[in-house]
Amino acid sequence: MTRRAGNTRGGPSLELRYASGFRAASGLPHPRMARRAEPHHTTPAARVTISVVSHGHGHYVRQILLDLEKAAARIDKVIVTRNVPEADVLSGLALSFPLEFIDNAQPRGFGANHNAAFRHCGSPWFLVLNPDVRIGPEAIATLLDEAAPTSGVVAPRVMEPGKAAPEPHRGHLTPFEIMGRWVRRDNDRAQPQWVAGMFMLFRSAAYGRVGGFDEKFFMYVEDADICARLRLAGWDVTVNEAVRILHDAQRASDHHWQHLAWHWASLLRWWASSPFWRLVFARGPSAPLPVSGQPATASQSARRE
Template identity: 40%
Template sequence: MISLSIVSHGQAVLVQQLLNDLEDVDPSEMIKEVIVTCNLPERINYSFKNLPLKLINNPLPKGFAANHNAAFEQSIGDYFCVLNPDIRLIENPFMALVENMRDLKLGMIAPSIVDLDGQLEDSVRRFPTISRLVKRLFTGKHDIYTFTQTDELFYPDWVAGMFMLFDKAAYQAVNGFDEGYFLYYEDVDICVRLWQKGFPIAVLPKSSVIHQAQRQSHKQLKYLRWHLGSMLRFFIKHSGGFAQNLHAKLGKCF
């Protein structure tokens, strides 16, 4: 039913922990396959007993979008789930997510993301605009949604790409992630395009997963260049006017 896509950047230990979690929460009725892409050369010895495990070894590193699109091309599930290696599962999140996906005819759904201390992360945000970026420059804060893990499902602008569960037809309809981004803003971009195509996205706070943030390397200059380049591409592509138009549309629908 669900094809999972995990991309490893020399993160074999984290990937194995996630595979262990998948077996521990016993999602065998929900998950059809796990596709692991090794974006960097690494020694792997993954153990995953109950479900098909497909390995993709890249001869050269690819970006976030290209890796998950390549995995999608090989996927056979009705749903396609993008998972970061540093996600850990508390319990089985997939059943409730799929049920809501079906009932509400969603294009994509995500759980709430908590850190190792159980605190909600800022993974659910409003669309970036020039004014919001200026505000963040002065305050250091993202323009996020405020909610608790006991809240009901709601429809945000976009969610971070660490855990995204897509309806296969919706993913195909928007041609997957935009491979013009190497890293950053792919998740914002695909959420814009899903909304534009009439595929709602949602967050189910009562379903949650843990994020073991691995952000030390992101202090390097190349990550800053990728971030700024992706931001520029996003605003040029969408001309900065998408947010108001989508919000007007959302006001009529939800």
């Protein structure tokens, strides 16, 4: 990994201890640094490590970094993975946060790239972010500050150019759910069962506990799979209805046979997977999620320990 330094910030280090080689911040100060609370003491604002993967889309990366600069106060670092060789279009950017790079010798899948970035995460939150989205200056702070204690992953509503309504909430990813998208365009749900990979704000403890993305998937369905495993582990998958981002969706599988083949291969793997069937039999594919902010049940709490 190469590092391009931004302004560094002081502060207590976080203890990072997770199994399976993953690291996640505990969110608690080191015992030696504990102090008696003062009358006007406030809890430090949560910070986030951001992972962005470029497939030769440096111009998109440059634009998202400029968007992130407006939210720099809550950013611990940004890690840019260059999955294929590309020209450096980021030189000359003046950023207030540390910027690090991972340059792959061979292209890797969506999950493998973000798992590799997570190994460098030292903050209590980890954001998986596509370079082809646009976000407002308060989006990240609002999602961090309003996240429920039960939320394992949080997302905004997603808008696309030329559309007045946000993308519908996603149901359990079955063949019938996919066909329903083609037949009915107004199939929004009160709560999602999974959120799409262009913007996934993970609690680092939850991401580390489930082992991150399943790298057996390549480019597609990793997002549905990790959301299923988070739910089965007792975490909520939640959307903040007040926060919106703009996604310039490319949908490569609609135009390129190789991407279409990868998409269908991932779907077939998903439909044969344990998390898919455990959700079908445990709760049913149409069962609603717990509402964000509700207390966890005893069984949910036990699974998180």
